[in-house]
Amino acid sequence: MAKLTYKDAGVDLDIYRQSMSRLSSLLHRTYTPRVMGRDGGFAGLFQLDFANQLFARRYRDPVLVSCTDGVGTKLKVAQLVGRHDTVGIDLVAMSVNDAICCGAEPLFFLDYVAMSHDDPHRLEEIVRGISSGCLQADCALLGGETAIMPDLYQKGDYDLAGFCVGVVERDKLLDGQAIQVDDIVLGVASSGLHSNGYSLARKVIFDVAKLSVDDLVEPLQRSVGEVLLEPTRIYVKPVRAILSHYKVKHVVHGIAHITGGGLCENLQRILPDGLQAQLQTDSWPVAAVFPWLQQLGNIDDAEMQRVFNMGIGLVLVVSPYYSESVRSQLKDFGLESWQIGKIKAGQRGAVWQA
Secondary structure (H helix, E strand, O other): OOOOOOHHHHHOOOHHHHHOOOHHHHHHOOOOOOOOOOOOOOOEEEEOOOOOHOOOOOOOOOEEEEEEEOOHHHHHHHEEEEHOOOHHHHHHHHHHOOOOOOOOEEEEEEEEEEEEEHHHHHHHHHHHHHHHHHHHOOEEEEEEEEEEEEOOOOOOOOOEEEEEEEEEHHHOOOOOOOOOOEEEEEEEEEEOOOOOOHHHHHHHHHHHHOOOOOOOOOOOEEEEEHHHHHOOOHHHHHHHHHHHOOOOOOEEEEEOOOOOOOHHHHHOOOOOEEEEEEOOOOOOOOOOOHHHHHHOOOOOOOHHHHHHHHHHEEEEEEEEHHHHHHHHHHHHHOEEEEEEEEEEEOOOOOEEEE
């Protein structure tokens, strides 16, 4: 009987080492002075504060914030298109956008990549996207894990998971409890579908309408593949700038990341008992991809609003006196925003008003 090797079982350690050798520079470009240690250790090291007094944070009562998420079946679109450098941005966005809902500064990010077989070029593409997302979020890509599992994944399949750790001073922590009657609900524009609802979108586009990734989406004058792979917008820099702009006053009372469940379900998560977000229909121009998808699949309005972000990727609940100031700052970052509702007394939840 011939001697068996790991390669015979589907894992080539020589190619794996080639893959790992491509990643160091993608991590290093995200490093800040708080990253410690050298390559090759068993864990990433990150100091909470700067040693350099010029940049010291001087935390008084820091609270660590942790988030984890994936990209979902958007990965199937990446495989159809043969492009893998954008889904890494999505991976980072899904976690760091959650972290800023607590008012946190994302500190560092870890990734988990599970693949059917060793593919150095594809892995480099994926991690390049993750690295780019970390640069957008001002956080360090501190490390990760690549698992090769030929018995669990079909040839060419892969999956991603991401993990973010952030920090916020306890007295700056946002949990929605500061939300009060007459606060303004501001909706901030998404970049498109982001990373939610892709099982429904894929079924409509590929199974029902029988389109391919190369077909043209007329309202957007872009291919199906381009529209579906548009990366999730990362809101870290504008939100942190707004939060730090007001040194004394607590202007932003709550933040909601609009993901699976849509606007109403995600906004409800941050509302205190006895308060209701009354949202105004037609208060923002719905991004063109959504009516196109709705018509293509004959999807009910309620289902669209429950599954997709409908053009609103983030919600800020703010003091009415400062709402226009916040909108002006968002505009400085190139972000469109709209007043989409108000907070009123009522049964806890988010409801639509004609």
